[in-house]
Amino acid sequence: MELDGKIVIVTGAGLGLGKAIATKVVAEGASVALWDMDLASVEKVAGELDPSGRKVLALKVNVTNEAEVVEAVRKTVEKFGRVDVLVNNAGISRHESLENMTLELFNQVINVNLTGPFLCCKSVTPVMKKQHSGKIVNIASLGARTGRPGVGVNYAASKAGLLGITKVLAKELGPDNIYVNAICPGPILTDQTRQYSPEVFATWNAGRAVPKDGLPEDIADAVIFLASSRSDWVTGITLDVNGGIFIG
Numbered sequence: 001m002e003l004d005g006k007i008v009i010v011t012g013a014g015l016g017l018g019k020a021i022a023t024k025v026v027a028e029g030a031s032v033a034l035w036d037m038d039l040a041s042v043e044k045v046a047g048e049l050d051p052s053g054r055k056v057l058a059l060k061v062n063v064t065n066e067a068e069v070v071e072a073v074r075k076t077v078e079k080f081g082r083v084d085v086l087v088n089n090a091g092i093s094r095h096e097s098l099e100n101m102t103l104e105l106f107n108q109v110i111n112v113n114l115t116g117p118f119l120c121c122k123s124v125t126p127v128m129k130k131q132h133s134g135k136i137v138n139i140a141s142l143g144a145r146t147g148r149p150g151v152g153v154n155y156a157a158s159k160a161g162l163l164g165i166t167k168v169l170a171k172e173l174g175p176d177n178i179y180v181n182a183i184c185p186g187p188i189l190t191d192q193t194r195q196y197s198p199e200v201f202a203t204w205n206a207g208r209a210v211p212k213d214g215l216p217e218d219i220a221d222a223v224i225f226l227a228s229s230r231s232d233w234v235t236g237i238t239l240d241v242n243g244g245i246f247i248g
């Protein structure tokens, strides 16, 4: 197994990609701290993954709240003793045209998608530095790579900013043996993307190289690679996982 005995934090683990990532992480031998602002959803996932509760910890965490993030790190370390991997997955999308984009809506998405990962990185890395090892995987988006329709400036800016954080932290934390990489998923049907019409969703898949639709498990597989020793000379990269919609 790729992550035998590892301790992994997944934010936004109650649904969609986060749930698929947590599921695969446990299947690869790791224990997982499931963080989500919706406690009921992560408690359900925890119960499904390990009814004994030994390899799972469900916590209510709003990633935009520094005190909650710091407390969640404390509880995670209290239960598992260390943190090997942080997956910054929690994210939201609130699309409007520029004309209708309010400052409040802009800031709301920046807060969750950019400030959230910043706070999680800041709070978890002291633990990783003490261990002199760690892997951080940031879930960005194809929306940061292309100006596709139906992606608001708030979302694109937040995810492009996350790629910037990824590159800076790869350099800054590399000497501490901490790896920092990003994944840009293409369109995958989850609660986040169901808010868009099938027509808009279809435009996001336009020009895809392969016939296969993207599944949450495709992103989870990429996370396993970047979280495991298989990627021990890979840091600072953006891994596009999109069936060839965008080839950079």
Ligand SMILES: NC(=O)c1ccc[n+]([C@@H]2O[C@H](COP(=O)([O-])OP(=O)(O)OC[C@H]3O[C@@H](n4cnc5c(N)ncnc54)[C@H](O)[C@@H]3O)[C@@H](O)[C@H]2O)c1
Residues within 6 Å of the ligand: 011, 012, 013, 014, 015, 016, 017, 018, 035, 036, 037, 038, 041, 061, 062, 063, 064, 089, 090, 091, 092, 093, 112, 116, 139, 140, 141, 142, 143, 184, 185, 186, 187, 188, 189, 190, 191, 192, 193
């Ligand atoms: N689904 C896609 O097509 C797609 C494509 C590219 C990138 N992404 C990114 O992948 C990630 C997961 O997306 P998804 O489609 O699974 O979304 P989703 O809406 O299905 O699930 C998101 C989860 O994050 C949690 N969450 C939201 N705000 C939070 C906060 N402030 N603190 C803690 N938890 C919070 C939600 O409760 C939910 O459980 C997001 O960062 C998203 O931007 C998704």
